[in-house]
Amino acid sequence: MILAILIMVAIGTILAAVLANSAASTAQRQQLLTERINERLPQTQCGRCTFTGCKPYAAAIARGEADIDQCPPGGDATAKVLADLLGRPPQPVDPRFGVVLSQPLVAWIDEPACIGCTKCIQACPVDAIVGASKFMHTVIAAHCTGCELCVAPCPVDCIEMRTVTDVALS
Amino acid sequence: MTPALHGGLRLPGNKQRSTQKPLRLIPAPDQVVLPLDQHAGAPAVATVRVGDRVLRGQLIARAESEISASLHASVAGTVLAIEPRAVPYHRNGPSTCIVIDNDGSDATASVAAVDHAALDPRALCEYIGNGGIVGLGGAAFPTAPKLRRGQQNDGPHLILNGAECEPWISCDDMLMREHAQQILRGAIILCHALQAARCTVVIEDDKPVAESAMRAAQAELHDERIVIQSVPTIYPAGGENQIITVVTGLEVPASGLPSDIGVLCHNVGTAAAVARWLDNGEPLIRRIVTVTGSGVTEPGNLEVWLGTPMSQLVDHSGGYSGSIARLLMGGSMMGLALPSDDLPVVKASNCLVAALPADLHLRGMEMPCIRCGNCSEACPVMLLPQQLHWFARSNDFAALESLGLMDCIECGCCDYVCPSQIPLAQQFRQAKPALVERLTSKQQASLARQRYESRDQRLERIEAERQAKLAEKRKAMTQNNHPGG
Numbered sequence: 001m002i003l004a005i006l007i008m009v010a011i012g013t014i015l016a017a018v019l020a021n022s023a024a025s026t027a028q029r030q031q032l033l034t035e036r037i038n039e040r041l042p043q044t045q046c047g048r049c050t051f052t053g054c055k056p057y058a059a060a061i062a063r064g065e066a067d068i069d070q071c072p073p074g075g076d077a078t079a080k081v082l083a084d085l086l087g088r089p090p091q092p093v094d095p096r097f098g099v100v101l102s103q104p105l106v107a108w109i110d111e112p113a114c115i116g117c118t119k120c121i122q123a124c125p126v127d128a129i130v131g132a133s134k135f136m137h138t139v140i141a142a143h144c145t146g147c148e149l150c151v152a153p154c155p156v157d158c159i160e161m162r163t164v165t166d167v168a169l170s
Numbered sequence: 171m172t173p174a175l176h177g178g179l180r181l182p183g184n185k186q187r188s189t190q191k192p193l194r195l196i197p198a199p200d201q202v203v204l205p206l207d208q209h210a211g212a213p214a215v216a217t218v219r220v221g222d223r224v225l226r227g228q229l230i231a232r233a234e235s236e237i238s239a240s241l242h243a244s245v246a247g248t249v250l251a252i253e254p255r256a257v258p259y260h261r262n263g264p265s266t267c268i269v270i271d272n273d274g275s276d277a278t279a280s281v282a283a284v285d286h287a288a289l290d291p292r293a294l295c296e297y298i299g300n301g302g303i304v305g306l307g308g309a310a311f312p313t314a315p316k317l318r319r320g321q322q323n324d325g326p327h328l329i330l331n332g333a334e335c336e337p338w339i340s341c342d343d344m345l346m347r348e349h350a351q352q353i354l355r356g357a358i359i360l361c362h363a364l365q366a367a368r369c370t371v372v373i374e375d376d377k378p379v380a381e382s383a384m385r386a387a388q389a390e391l392h393d394e395r396i397v398i399q400s401v402p403t404i405y406p407a408g409g410e411n412q413i414i415t416v417v418t419g420l421e422v423p424a425s426g427l428p429s430d431i432g433v434l435c436h437n438v439g440t441a442a443a444v445a446r447w448l449d450n451g452e453p454l455i456r457r458i459v460t461v462t463g464s465g466v467t468e469p470g471n472l473e474v475w476l477g478t479p480m481s482q483l484v485d486h487s488g489g490y491s492g493s494i495a496r497l498l499m500g501g502s503m504m505g506l507a508l509p510s511d512d513l514p515v516v517k518a519s520n521c522l523v524a525a526l527p528a529d530l531h532l533r534g535m536e537m538p539c540i541r542c543g544n545c546s547e548a549c550p551v552m553l554l555p556q557q558l559h560w561f562a563r564s565n566d567f568a569a570l571e572s573l574g575l576m577d578c579i580e581c582g583c584c585d586y587v588c589p590s591q592i593p594l595a596q597q598f599r600q601a602k603p604a605l606v607e608r609l610t611s612k613q614q615a616s617l618a619r620q621r622y623e624s625r626d627q628r629l630e631r632i633e634a635e636r637q638a639k640l641a642e643k644r645k646a647m648t649q650n651n652h653p654g655g
Binding site: 038041042043044045053054055104125126127128143145 | 614
């Protein structure tokens with residue numbers, strides 16, 4: 001009789017410990033979900049989703065503070081993948097966040113016009129622009145994600161977005 | 171007993187007609203067209219200009235990247251143009267070509283014969299690269315980078331591929347019949363370049379004449395490293411990875427290379443070209459092309475200077491004998507349909523098939539998949555074509571990737587056996603570029619993420635340093651002010 005009580009108490013303690021452990025990992029679970037969402041985002045880091053990069057957007061989705069239709073670079077394909085992951089009905093990208101492009105673009109600097117102000121270098125989220133103060137800047141096309149964040153800061157408007165094939169040919 | 175290949179097909183070879191007559195060299199044309207990107211890898215860079223006079227065998231374009239091949243003039247004459255022209259090996263429009271006007275003099279650039287044993291393997295490999303040698307089995311992969319990869323192995327096993335499993339093609343068969351010694355010379359040179367311990371020459375058992383010629387040449391040579399092996403005739407046992415499995419019983423890992431399992435495979439034609447370059451000083455400027463099909467009057471094998479228009483090959487084979495349904499470069503299973511015969515012979519042109527409707531495995535109306543499984547039984551790389559078909563239709567690239575679409579060799583066995591006549595191989599060929607794009611964009615995304623995260627860390631660090639400096643300054647200021655205040 002006593003032995004039976006002891007066994008039941010022991011089982012209860014163990015189960016309680018397991019339960020407590022899993023409750024403590026809610027934050028961990030959210031982190032894991034953020035990671036899994038982030039893996040599926042295109043990593044353009046353009047901020048069109050209104051967050052500062054892909055990871056903050058992923059975290060916002062995981063917390064339920066952002067919808068899955070805010071990523072124009074990923075397009076409807078990414079929206080669908082996220083819908084599959086989160087078990088929601090698929091939805092197209094909301095046009096308020098930007099246009100879905102048919103082919104990827106990269107930034108291109110009209111080098112003779114560049115005055116070497118370094119503003120684009122500071123704006124680039126992936127360090128894909130090389131150059132120094134008062135020296136010409138250039139875009140490393142292979143690293144450019146096409147986020148367009150460098151276009152607006154340029155004081156002489158010498159940056160434009162081109163298709164990958166145009167840049168390869170020039 | 172040789173290990174069997176999974177699946178594969180026994181196909182009618184259609185090789186008898188083109189092997190009746192001996193090889194013959196056809197005269198060089200008035201003009202040759204030599205594309206700069208006729209090999210796999212980066213295009214060669216032209217070293218001549220329009221108006222330059224060149225000799226036969228002179229270097230006209232140099233390989234300037236790791237995977238590329240040099241190009242030599244196949245006739246003596248004047249460079250007429252360097253311009254985009256239509257080419258027979260891709261559908262992406264014209265490629266830059268060097269056009270040479272033949273002056274008929276046949277003046278040849280003299281290159282001294284080189285003793286391979288006097289060169290160390292690395293230098294020999296480089297020298298082979300100078301000859302513009304590429305794989306002559308059809309893929310035209312530059313030989314020098316392939317050898318360099320093989321040199322990383324310790325005494326690799328060299329396989330010379332004379333299987334030639336695809337219907338209609340018989341250029342390797344004729345080469346083995348008539349130039350067996352040259353092939354074995356090439357084998358010895360390649361063995362030296364690779365420091366190979368063993369060399370197996372593989373011949374399918376439907377070529378008894380070629381096999382006996384090779385065995386006779388080997389008996390004369392007395393080199394115990396070289397073995398001649400006969401294998402059953404099964405399509406596509408002559409594919410690079412397939413022949414390695416048939417000979418060694420080992421499987422080349424998915425997305426890996428033969429050198430990963432200590433094997434290197436070259437075509438017998440490549441070995442002969444290497445021997446000709448070292449012994450006779452002739453770079454790769456001609457090759458053997460099978461001209462066949464029911465649509466030519468006298469099928470046969472011709473030795474052709476590179477850049478010769480295909481129409482001349484047909485003229486030298488007695489002309490067309492009927493209304494051609496399709497003109498193919500390569501065999502009937504994997505060959506590429508050509509839009510016209512006004513295209514130049516390139517290093518990869520092993521065969522020209524002028525097919526009448528009766529030669530073709532013409533397809534009826536496509537019907538729904540009945541999931542019979544014939545395709546997966548025929549697939550030599552053990553894929554599940556019926557599943558791939560499903561996912562290729564729905565553009566499910568994640569599923570295509572996990573089912574191994576990239577391992578498909580596009581041999582066409584699955585469509586050949588499909589009772590619903592679904593063009594499976596064509597579907598897979600079309601789906602592959604999209605999958606490659608997806609895989610590279612995935613890779614690029616992970617790179618962009620790394621760069622973004624390291625930039626974030628750097629900015630945080632800079633900000634922290636700035637704050638620390640500011641705090642220090644403030645502290646110093648308050649200390650200075652204290653005595654005064």
